[in-house]
Structures are given as C-alpha cells and as structure tokens.
Amino acid sequence: MLEEIIEAARQAGKIMLEAEKASIDVKEKTGSANFVTQYDMAVQENLRQALQRICPEADFLGEEGNDRPEQTALVFIVDPIDGTTNFIHGYRHSAISIALAQNGKIEYGVVYNPYTEEVFSAARGRGAYRNGEPIHVSSRPMKEALICFGTSPYDPSLAEPSFRLAKRLFDIAADIRRSGSAALDLCAIAAGQCEFDFELVLQPWDFAASSLMIEEAGGRVSRPDGTPLRILEPNPVIAGNRLTYDAFLAEGLQEGL
Numbered sequence: 363m364l365e366e367i368i369e370a371a372r373q374a375g376k377i378m379l380e381a382e383k384a385s386i387d388v389k390e391k392t393g394s395a396n397f398v399t400q401y402d403m404a405v406q407e408n409l410r411q412a413l414q415r416i417c418p419e420a421d422f423l424g425e426e427g428n429d430r431p432e433q434t435a436l437v438f439i440v441d442p443i444d445g446t447t448n449f450i451h452g453y454r455h456s457a458i459s460i461a462l463a464q465n466g467k468i469e470y471g472v473v474y475n476p477y478t479e480e481v482f483s484a485a486r487g488r489g490a491y492r493n494g495e496p497i498h499v500s501s502r503p504m505k506e507a508l509i510c511f512g513t514s515p516y517d518p519s520l521a522e523p524s525f526r527l528a529k530r531l532f533d534i535a536a537d538i539r540r541s542g543s544a545a546l547d548l549c550a551i552a553a554g555q556c557e558f559d560f561e562l563v564l565q566p567w568d569f570a571a572s573s574l575m576i577e578e579a580g581g582r583v584s585r586p587d588g589t590p591l592r593i594l595e596p597n598p599v600i601a602g603n604r605l606t607y608d609a610f611l612a613e614g615l616q617e618g619l
C-alpha cells in the first residue's frame with residue numbers, strides 16, 4: 363500500500379512541475395492571502411482517482427473544493443500542493459501530502475517534494491524514511507535548535523501571537539526559519555534538519571502525513587498544551603525532538619498564546 367501511495371504522489375508531482383513551463387492561474391479563496399490555482403485542483407483530482415484505485419474502501423478529504431467525506435473511519439487526507447504561495451512565486455519549495463487515517467489515527471503518510479525528488483514516507487510502527495533510507499530526529503537541545511514556524515497567514519489575528527512566540531523561541535534557540543510549507547517543515551524535523559516547529563492553526567491536510575513521520579522518527583508532535591492532535595480538525599501544532607519539545611513545555615512558552 364505505501365509503495366502504491368508513493369507512486370501516486372510521484373505521478374501527481376509531474377503535474378506540479380508542468381507549471382514551470384506554463385502560466386499559473388491564481389484565484390483567491392476565503393480568508394486572507396489564501397490562493398488556489400488550476401494546479402492545486404488538477405493534482406487533487408489526479409490523486410483522488412489514483413488513491414481510489416489503490417484503496418476503494420477509503421473516503422477522501424482534500425483541501426480543495428467543498429466535498430467532504432461521507433465517513434471518516436478510513437479516509438485519505440490530501441493536500442495537493444502544500445506551499446501554494448511558494449508555488450505561485452516559483453520558490454520551488456512545495457509538496458504533495460497524503461495520509462491514510464483509520465479511526466482517527468494516521469496509518470500511512472507520504473510527503474513528496476517534486477523539486478528535490480525527496481519522498482518522505484512512514485507506516486505506523488515501521489519507521490520513517492527519506493527516499494527509502496531511515497530518518498531520525500536530531501538530538502540537538504533548544505539552545506542549538508533551528509526553529510521553523512508558520513504564520514497562519516489565512517487568519518491575520520494570529521500574526522501577533524505567532525511572531526511573539528517566534529521571538530521568544532529565537533531568544534533561546536540558534537536561529538529561525540519560515541519556509542512556507544508546513545508539511546516540509548515537519549518532515550525536516552523528522553529528518554533531523556531542524557529541531558522545533560509551531561503554527562497556531564494547521565488544517566488536517568497540512569499535518570496529517572508529516573505528524574506520523576515525526577512520531578516514527580522518534581520525535582514529538584501535539585497541541586501546544588501537550589494534548590494529542592485531533593486528526594480531522596484544525597489544530598494548533600507544536601513538534602520537535604524530545605529535548606526541544608520538553609523544553610518548550612517546561613519553559614511555559616505555550617502560556618499566553
């Protein structure tokens with residue numbers, strides 16, 4: 363099953379790369395700075411069909427359109443392009459994210475970056491991998507940590523608390539990054555390339571696949587108060603290796619958000 367999902371992601375990634383030779387047609391969705399392109403729609407439709415062939419019993423929850431699954435006991439959770447703003451700008455840092463959730467738990471996760479041809483994959487209980495090689499979170503403590511964060515751009519009221527928390531982390535860590543793809547930030551933690559990530563609101567399709575990647579790579583991911591993510595709902599998200607995650611909670615950084 364995992365190999366078939368990876369293949370579906372690789373095929374759909376070709377559609378993203380076609381945009382580099384054509385024009386991108388950008389439309390605004392509800393909320394602030396929330397865009398969709400014909401490529402988001404085309405990738406989602408391509409994946410919907412491919413995933414249905416792979417597992418016909420599973421329903422489908424994708425970011426684009428308003429269709430919602432009839433049942434969520436077994437459901438694919440798909441972000442056709444995570445990092446649409448990067449994609450529109452030709453910034454070449456966006457990914458396809460596919461998770462299969464069963465009874466509220468992620469069983470498989472695949473995140474594919476077509477620009478670097480990196481496939482991050484995980485199956486519950488079987489580890490996390492990049493292009494077939496096992497990956498692990500780093501063991502760097504908070505003072506050596508590279509911090510990623512997302513700005514929850516679609517809700518401007520979250521800008522103030524997001525930047526306040528980013529500043530507090532910047533003061534106790536090594537440096538800070540804002541990459542524009544939550545799925546790739548979380549995979550970077552799983553691969554030991556950065557040590558902590560937060561965003562005050564993420565949608566299921568942003569975090570579903572890569573949250574399993576972090577758990578399988580030995581990291582921690584939860585809501586900022588330490589309670590588990592609710593897989594089918596929007597959540598505030600923190601993630602890190604064991605040291606940075608524990609330090610965040612111990613410093614009380616979640617208070618006052």
Ligand code: IPD
Nearest residue numbers: 443444445446512513542543544
């Ligand atoms: C967005 C990206 C971004 C994050 C936003 C997400 P999209 O996803 O992951 O990094 O800050 O909260 O919505 O809209 O490009 O799929």
Ligand code: CA
Nearest residue numbers: 441444445568
């Ligand atoms: Ca997204």
Ligand code: CA
Nearest residue numbers: 425441443444
């Ligand atoms: Ca998206």
